[in-house]
Amino acid sequence: MTDKETNTNSKFNVEGRVWINSENCSFTGQGKIELIEKIKELGSLRKAAAEMKMSYRQAWQNINKMNNLSEKPLVILNRGGKNGGIAIVTEEADNVIVAYNKLKTAFDIFIKQQSEILNL
Amino acid sequence: MTDKETNTNSKFNVEGRVWINSENCSFTGQGKIELIEKIKELGSLRKAAAEMKMSYRQAWQNINKMNNLSEKPLVILNRGGKNGGIAIVTEEADNVIVAYNKLKTAFDIFIKQQSEILNL
DNA sequence: CTGCGTTATGTTAATTTGTGAATAACGATA
DNA sequence: TATCGTTATTCACAAATTAACATAACGCAG
Numbered sequence: 001m002t003d004k005e006t007n008t009n010s011k012f013n014v015e016g017r018v019w020i021n022s023e024n025c026s027f028t029g030q031g032k033i034e035l036i037e038k039i040k041e042l043g044s045l046r047k048a049a050a051e052m053k054m055s056y057r058q059a060w061q062n063i064n065k066m067n068n069l070s071e072k073p074l075v076i077l078n079r080g081g082k083n084g085g086i087a088i089v090t091e092e093a094d095n096v097i098v099a100y101n102k103l104k105t106a107f108d109i110f111i112k113q114q115s116e117i118l119n120l
Numbered sequence: 121m122t123d124k125e126t127n128t129n130s131k132f133n134v135e136g137r138v139w140i141n142s143e144n145c146s147f148t149g150q151g152k153i154e155l156i157e158k159i160k161e162l163g164s165l166r167k168a169a170a171e172m173k174m175s176y177r178q179a180w181q182n183i184n185k186m187n188n189l190s191e192k193p194l195v196i197l198n199r200g201g202k203n204g205g206i207a208i209v210t211e212e213a214d215n216v217i218v219a220y221n222k223l224k225t226a227f228d229i230f231i232k233q234q235s236e237i238l239n240l
Numbered sequence: 241c242t243g244c245g246t247t248a249t250g251t252t253a254a255t256t257t258g259t260g261a262a263t264a265a266c267g268a269t270a
Numbered sequence: 271t272a273t274c275g276t277t278a279t280t281c282a283c284a285a286a287t288t289a290a291c292a293t294a295a296c297g298c299a300g
Contacts, residue, residue: 016138080297084245099240110230120219200266204275
């Protein structure tokens with residue numbers, strides 16, 4: 001491991017983003033995955049949005065978009081009822097979360113490697 | 121190579137972007153690299169911007185930003201003179217282009233691989 | 241049937257971002 | 271000195287994205 005091969009003290013570093021597309025339309029990204037995870041944790045779209053400091057409207061649009069792009073819905077939103085309503089995360093969403101997290105893990109490693117070999 | 125391992129006919133695919141940062145400030149990305157390459161080809165910032173259908177203002181700002189973030193300027197802009205002015209791409213810029221293109225090549229491969237193993 | 245908290249949706253305001261026009265500065269050349 | 275095409279910079283406007291607010295719809299509980 002020589003200075004010729006690595007570059008950990010450079011002022012430059014590599015960054016990037018990854019996401020999953022469905023027919024040229026953004027399906028998931030970091031934010032949407034986190035949103036679903038929060039919904040699963042809290043059982044409420046409104047509470048999840050609040051905790052992420054995201055507007056309820058935007059959160060709803062994100063979920064709605066994903067539900068429409070996927071054959072099976074990822075989050076089932078029911079209004080009215082016992083506590084005013086409930087948001088249920090489906091098994092399909094779990095699959096998406098697993099797939100995205102695998103991608104994200106591999107990507108983080110990729111970025112780290114590329115940042116180290118960056119020759120600037 | 122079975123259907124369990126690959127996923128080339130899925131309606132989903134992986135996409136992403138990478139760039140090089142300098143102290144939390146975007147240094148280069150695809151667009152800026154292309155801009156520098158065009159300048160090198162045409163010897164003119166204005167012509168390069170026009171060819172990329174980018175406003176001259178934006179192009180100038182991009183180059184100016186990169187020049188300031190780098191110790192040595194990437195593009196030297198001289199006004200006046202024989203043909204009204206000239207834009208010179210430095211050796212430093214060549215190094216940046218090489219570094220970025222290496223990164224981009226590796227990233228394209230990464231994305232292709234991840235798209236193939238995507239399990240959705 | 242009333243109250244409650246959530247989902248659903250529209251409207252408007254605010255902020256950011258990009259565009260285009262206009263013009264000054266510049267320096268070799270003729 | 272006048273010309274030329276480029277770089278440099280400002281200003282006003284447009285477009286697009288985002289934020290904020292308001293309010294209707296819903297269905298269970300009491």
